[in-house]
Amino acid sequence: MFSNFDFGVIIRALPYLFYEGLSFTFMLTALAALGGLVFGTAIALMRLSGYKTLGRIAGFYVDFMRSLPLVLVIFWFYFLVPYIGQWVTGASRPISVGAFASSLITFIMFEAAYFSEIMRAGIQSISRGQPAAANALGLTYAQTMRYVVLPQAFRNMLPVLITQTIVLFQDTSLVYVLSITDFLGAASKVAQRDGRLVEMYLFAAVVYFTISCIASFGVRRLQARIAIIR
Amino acid sequence: MDAQYFSEGRVRAGGHVNYHWNWGIFFEPNPMGTGTYLDMLLSGLVLTLKTGVLAWIIALIFGSLVGVMRTLPSKAAGWFGFCWVEFFRNMPLLVQLFLWFFVLPELLPKSAGLWLKQLPNAPFWTAAIGIGFFMSARVAVQLQAGIGSLPRGQKMAATALGLTTVQSYRYVLLPMAFRIILPPLTSEFLNTIKNTAVAITIGLLELTGQARSMQEFSFQVFEAFTAATLLYLLVNAVVVTAMRFLERYVAIPGYITGK
Numbered sequence: 064m065f066s067n068f069d070f071g072v073i074i075r076a077l078p079y080l081f082y083e084g085l086s087f088t089f090m091l092t093a094l095a096a097l098g099g100l101v102f103g104t105a106i107a108l109m110r111l112s113g114y115k116t117l118g119r120i121a122g123f124y125v126d127f128m129r130s131l132p133l134v135l136v137i138f139w140f141y142f143l144v145p146y147i148g149q150w151v152t153g154a155s156r157p158i159s160v161g162a163f164a165s166s167l168i169t170f171i172m173f174e175a176a177y178f179s180e181i182m183r184a185g186i187q188s189i190s191r192g193q194p195a196a197a198n199a200l201g202l203t204y205a206q207t208m209r210y211v212v213l214p215q216a217f218r219n220m221l222p223v224l225i226t227q228t229i230v231l232f233q234d235t236s237l238v239y240v241l242s243i244t245d246f247l248g249a250a251s252k253v254a255q256r257d258g259r260l261v262e263m264y265l266f267a268a269v270v271y272f273t274i275s276c277i278a279s280f281g282v283r284r285l286q287a288r289i290a291i292i293r
Numbered sequence: 294m295d296a297q298y299f300s301e302g303r304v305r306a307g308g309h310v311n312y313h314w315n316w317g318i319f320f321e322p323n324p325m326g327t328g329t330y331l332d333m334l335l336s337g338l339v340l341t342l343k344t345g346v347l348a349w350i351i352a353l354i355f356g357s358l359v360g361v362m363r364t365l366p367s368k369a370a371g372w373f374g375f376c377w378v379e380f381f382r383n384m385p386l387l388v389q390l391f392l393w394f395f396v397l398p399e400l401l402p403k404s405a406g407l408w409l410k411q412l413p414n415a416p417f418w419t420a421a422i423g424i425g426f427f428m429s430a431r432v433a434v435q436l437q438a439g440i441g442s443l444p445r446g447q448k449m450a451a452t453a454l455g456l457t458t459v460q461s462y463r464y465v466l467l468p469m470a471f472r473i474i475l476p477p478l479t480s481e482f483l484n485t486i487k488n489t490a491v492a493i494t495i496g497l498l499e500l501t502g503q504a505r506s507m508q509e510f511s512f513q514v515f516e517a518f519t520a521a522t523l524l525y526l527l528v529n530a531v532v533v534t535a536m537r538f539l540e541r542y543v544a545i546p547g548y549i550t551g552k
Contacts, residue, residue, distance in 0.1 A: 130483070130529040132490035135501045135521055142514045146312065233385035239494060247388060260395045268388050275383035 069259060073266045076253040084249030085270070091163070091245065092232045095170035099231070100224065102171060103178025108208065110183055121179070128176035133237055140169040141241055162243045166235075174231055181223050185216030222286045229278050233271065246270065318513045319520065330507050334517075337503030338524050344420050344499060345486035351425025352485060356432025361462060363437045374433065381430035386491050390423045394495045420492035420499075428485050435477050439470035472543050479536040483529060500524055 109121035128136070144165050145157035152158060160168075189212050197207040217224075236247040244252065247267055254263035319331040327333060363374035381389070394415070398406040412418065443466060451461030471478075490501040498506065504521035508514045 127526075130487075131522060131525055132487040132501060134490040134493055135504070135518065135525065138501070138505060138508075139518050139522075142508075142518070233383075236385040236387045237491065239387060247385070251391075260391075261399045264388065264391045264396050268384050268392055271385055271388055272380075272383045276379065279379075279383065 072259045072262050080249050084246035088235050088246040091235050096228045098171035099174030099178045102175035104182045106179035107182040125176045136173050137169050141165050166238045181220050185220035222282050225282050229275050324510050333503050337500040341489050341499040344489040347421040348424035349485045352428035352432050355429035359433035360436030364440045378430045386427050393423045394419045416495045416497040420497050424488050431481050435474045439474035475540050
């Protein structure tokens, strides 16, 4: 069964896998989570703003994104972004966009829909007295959100936000469909070059599993700590 | 992979100063000789639904078993359930599909591996099983939460009535728990359907895959993806509507959603 399992293949590929592959995956995850959180919070604020049209646009965006498979969205943006770029910059032809930028935009736009639902729940979990008190103190809407509501919403939702980021970390492997060298892409390139699919895919599975496990263990500890404080 | 071919399509589609729209493309014959491009997309939709439904059945069966195990008093059962959920939840679905598709046949004894590789429709079965097990972890977590949300008195009353453990689950706990978790199960079912798109990587020509091949053949990127998008939205709307009826039908009297 494992008689011709070759660890050497993995060891020789380690620098490539980690410097090229995993660093891309981490970078994409971190930036997409950050962008998704900012954009998602904006969408959540739009939904809760009380302006009907604004709320409806935000609601439509969230429902729309959440009913599409991520793979299709990746394809969509891959082809669409050059045209959007042309439109934004006013260039005469579709601009060329690198693989990283294209996938980053995709994940920010896609994850924003999911992050916005989390932030919405977080904002709604704040008691009414808080914004009312902020209002009574003479804070503007922006100040209320910035100093009173959002910090608490963010803190309450931190475990959920991190869990969503773990999902995002796993989902970034789907950039494989654009043959980008993320961690799985790097593993698959080595696998195909050396004809060592078993070793490389098992190793990739172990790495994803370990990172996700450690992260979700951290989330559980965080949850316990937050639960004591509240 | 045919990724190079794919990006070439992007260059060609993007090479023109203006994109040439052609909505009539759906009624032109496809190069596979299987009718029009629309037929191609619809066959993809059928495959998406077939894979999704089979995966969902697998997810429900295994997810229910594991979910129940996690609520049993037995430590071993609880530990097994914990390991199952962590195993299938902490790996990307794409990696899991690769393990099923590329790695499993190599690890089996030679004859069994060969049989597996030569199986007709291998991508379909791999996708259904892989996505089914992946989703089973999520179903298990939902069911565990559903059973956990029931008042303790339910289990106690069942025991007091002389029901065995199996009977109390069969007649008391599960009928309640499943109805309580119906809304989250609906979104997990939709996730299952959406996840079938990941199987494009093992060569399953489901809806996204067919839209992609239509784009490769015709270079009408945006028409192909728009059609696929609309079909996914349609599936979503149908499932959500159907589940809303089901929810109303099985609602528990006395609960907020009840009659």
